Amino acid sequence: MNITAKIKNMNCQHCVDKITKSLKKTLKIKKIALDLETEALNCVVKDQMQLEELKILIEELGYQIQEIKIEN
Secondary structure (H helix, E strand, O other), rough: EEEEEEEEOOOOOOHHHHHHHHHHHHHOOEEEEEEEEOOEEEEOOOOOHEEEHHHHHHHHHOOOOEEEEEOO
């Protein structure tokens, strides 16, 4: 599933790196692109359960995920 979303509260490149590293390490997501300027997240998750885990992880890191769009 291809996911696009907005990540609020990212203020610097460290925030981008923190989210990217956590998603790769914890959820084993391989295709991730984050854009600090547009607050855009693009990634590929394997199923709905992994998407829910992604949302929880991002919020646990102190960010807000919004405007989630899913393409199968």
